[in-house]
Amino acid sequence: MNLSIVTKNRRVARALFDGCTVLEAVQKRVIHMIYPGEEYDISLTVAVIETLSNRREMLTARFFKKQVLASTSLLHRILHDRHNNDTNCRL
Secondary structure (H helix, E strand, C coil), rough: CHHHHHHHHHHHHHHHHHHHHHHHHHHHHHHHHHHCCCCCCHHHHHHHCHHHHHHHHHHHHHHHHHHHHHCCCCHHHHHHHCCCCCCHCCC
């Protein structure tokens, strides 16, 4: 594997992670402005808002179920074939 590709992908992943961290910090700050004096978790419950990390997890799980596990997905066929491979069963 080309080391420059790995390094570039790490940089992209880090930038995305940093962006998520910044967004979550903004959300916390705004929630504290809207509900001053309240704890963050209570404010989210009152506002009927999920944390951004929970929202990301939910969206990722939904994407995985619809796009990867769907029987029409090319990835589904690859994963399904690897799982049912006779070589794997003998191990």
